[in-house]
Amino acid sequence: MKTPTMPIVCATIPCCRSSPIRNWPTRSAPSPPSTPTTCCASSSSVVCGDQVRQRGEILLDIDSTDDPTHGQQQLSFFNGGYGQHMYHPMLIFERHTGCLLAARLRPGNASSHARIVPMLLRLVPRLQSAFPAVKIKLRGDAGFALPLLYQFCEFFAIEYVLDIPANxxxxxxxxxxxxxxxxxxxxxxxxxxxxxxxxxxxxxxxxxxxxxxxxxxxxxxxxxxxxxxxCDRPASQVFAFYNDRGECENRSLKPRESPLAE
Known part of the structure; x- marks a missing residue:
């Protein structure tokens, strides 16, 4: 099956120009040329420096999504929360541009927050180095209610708002x-x-x-x-800021796969 769109997309990403474009049997199969390092390297090509400096902030929306699998693909496991065999990818979007800055393929039985701190550890220092005067903010649902993530945000001076389960x-x-x-x-x-x-x-x-x-x-x-x-804003404003992340759930992998499915 030919996928003419992929060479066009990958040609715009510097880290992909030297990698051969290959075809794989299914859409949901892992992509061998793409590693965590290359995924993070490609993020620099989709962040427009002028726009970021004018806004004065980078807003990271973190989310996980389900990628159903059919067959015996590697890393495919049953996820009780979704009730299916799947991969459980981790995604980091930039809210203002809608760009996918980082992604990681994870086993279907991975928890929602698995590997989020290592992903941010590769991404955030690069963003702060490129935009030292820009404020970085982060939002995520209750799946990311993780003390280690709070400590990470405090250490890197990131303003965060995360859902947290009631107790x-x-x-x-x-x-x-x-x-x-x-x-x-x-x-x-x-x-x-x-x-x-x-x-x-x-x-x-x-x-x-x-x-x-x-x-x-x-x-x-x-x-x-x-x-x-x-953050020290009034509680009503904190909720308004968090509720805006609902848009992140609409930017899942599924709409991005559909143009290549034909």
């Missing part, structure tokens, strides 16, 4: 605000929403990060949502 401590801290919304709802019969934050540091964490939360009370149910961050 009994968080719920207890938010309970007074929840009860307040319940009373207000009974009085007005209108949906209620409130934002707030607190500091929390488990014994295993070296720092005391900020936990922002959103409490809602409607006719259907009471809802709590928590984010962990090192």
């Amino acid at each position: 009994c401590v968080f719920k207890r801290r938010a309970q007074p605000r929840q009860k307040q919304l319940q009373r207000r709802y009974r009085r007005t019969q209108l949906p209620q929403r409130s934002f707030s934050s607190f500091r929390h540091r488990p014994r295993s964490w070296p720092r005391q990060p900020r936990i922002c939360y959103k409490a809602e009370h409607t006719v259907a149910a009471t809802n709590l949502r928590f984010l962990i961050t090192n």
Whole structure:
């Protein structure tokens, strides 16, 4: 099967010009010429320096996606969360440009956060070296609620906002605000929403990060949502900043594969 699009795409990436363009039996099979090193090397060709300097920030959206497999491909494993045999690639996008800066093929049974810190360790120093005056920000879902990632962001002065699962401590801290919304709802019969934050540091964490939360009370149910961050903006703005990452989920591998599937 001929794939004329691939030579055109790879010809624009310096690290691929010296590598032969080959065909493989399936779309979801690993690509031998592409290694973590070459993937990160190609990122420099899609970051426009002038645009980055004008904006003054680089916004990294980290996400994992499912790439279903059919057959006995290497690294194909069953993933209970997705209910299928698959690869579980890791992706790092730049939000403002929509560019895929880094990608890593991982086994189907890999956890959501597996290898994210090594990927960022290859990417972030290069970005900071190229754009020393530019602020780097990072967003990710609850699959990346990892103390090692928080420490990485603090060390490299990255502003991060990550979803974090609720636990009994968080719920207890938010309970007074929840009860307040319940009373207000009974009085007005209108949906209620409130934002707030607190500091929390488990014994295993070296720092005391900020936990922002959103409490809602409607006719259907009471809802709590928590984010962990090192930024000092109001909690409502932190949630607005995080919710914008929903666009990241639309930039998965599937739309990128479709032009080459014919």
